[in-house]
Amino acid sequence: MYHPALAPAVPLVEPVWREAISPEDFAANLADVNARIAAACLQAGRSPASVRLLPVSKTWPAERVRLAWQAGLREFGENRIQEASAKARELADLDGLRWAIIGHLQSNKARQLVRFASEFHALDSLALALELDKRLQQAGRGLDVLVQINTSGEASKFGLAPQDAAAFLHALRPYSALRVRGLMTLALHSRDVPAVRQCFAGLRVLRDHLQQIAPAGMQLDELSMGMSGDFELAIAEGATTVRIGQALFGPRVMPDALFWPGLAQ
Numbered sequence: 328m329y330h331p332a333l334a335p336a337v338p339l340v341e342p343v344w345r346e347a348i349s350p351e352d353f354a355a356n357l358a359d360v361n362a363r364i365a366a367a368c369l370q371a372g373r374s375p376a377s378v379r380l381l382p383v384s385k386t387w388p389a390e391r392v393r394l395a396w397q398a399g400l401r402e403f404g405e406n407r408i409q410e411a412s413a414k415a416r417e418l419a420d421l422d423g424l425r426w427a428i429i430g431h432l433q434s435n436k437a438r439q440l441v442r443f444a445s446e447f448h449a450l451d452s453l454a455l456a457l458e459l460d461k462r463l464q465q466a467g468r469g470l471d472v473l474v475q476i477n478t479s480g481e482a483s484k485f486g487l488a489p490q491d492a493a494a495f496l497h498a499l500r501p502y503s504a505l506r507v508r509g510l511m512t513l514a515l516h517s518r519d520v521p522a523v524r525q526c527f528a529g530l531r532v533l534r535d536h537l538q539q540i541a542p543a544g545m546q547l548d549e550l551s552m553g554m555s556g557d558f559e560l561a562i563a564e565g566a567t568t569v570r571i572g573q574a575l576f577g578p579r580v581m582p583d584a585l586f587w588p589g590l591a592q
């Protein structure tokens with residue numbers, strides 16, 4: 328199933344993702360990913376406990392998520408609300424399942440997210456913050472959110488420009504149901520290691536700066552950055568959550584251009 332055109336951003340190890348079709352496969356892929364996380368942490372002088380693995384199940388059917396759950400995985404990231412909420416419904420019988428929405432969300436989909444998601448990594452507009460807060464208040468619940476930053480400067484990427492983040496955080500203060508935990512980014516989709524690393528370093532530097540000036544009570548500890556192809560670099564730059572799809576589930580047959588509109592196919 329591996330196709331060179333789908334190669335992830337930074338093949339620090341030659342990436343041959345193995346499709347998981349049983350709980351045992353998921354356990355084996357998980358062991359590999361955990362070993363890579365541990366090695367990256369060792370190299371960075373960090374504790375592996377300081378990095379959270381968020382499995383990304385986008386494009387895979389609910390039955391694959393069920394197998395992953397049988398292998399012990401409980402949290403799953405999805406970047407499309409429709410697809411995510413359909414899976415959440417199908418898998419409502421599973422104990423302890425938690426959903427993270429990690430992709431762009433239109434304001435008119437806020438209500439859908441509030442029904443089943445426990446975190447959101449792609450907050451990038453006040454219109455959406457307002458709508459999410461309203462729906463959360465109605466539901467009597469809160470939501471962990473990360474602010475998405477466009478660290479690569481690509482026009483095709485969602486997220487705030489770094490220089491707009493400080494004002495944005497202050498503008499979020501009235502939305503008390505949103506628990507702002509930190510920042511999220513997608514690095515440049517490239518094999519240029521220094522350029523990819525620069526995106527991750529940029530997010531960390533921005534987070535460190537924002538921690539000095541953030542509204543009282545806003546923690547900003549989290550850096551959600553790094554995917555199957557580049558997470559070692561992200562860990563070296565301080566990632567606290569890595570979002571891993573292909574290394575756990577297997578290669579995606581759909582082109583990445585579907586998820587990063589503007590990328591050449």
Ligand SMILES: *Cc1c(COP(=O)(O)O)cnc(C)c1O
Pocket residue numbers: 335383385406429430513553554555556570571572573574586
């Ligand atoms: C798909 C996706 C990931 C995971 O990418 P993989 O290459 O499958 O590890 C991470 N973050 C976001 C926002 C995604 O859309």
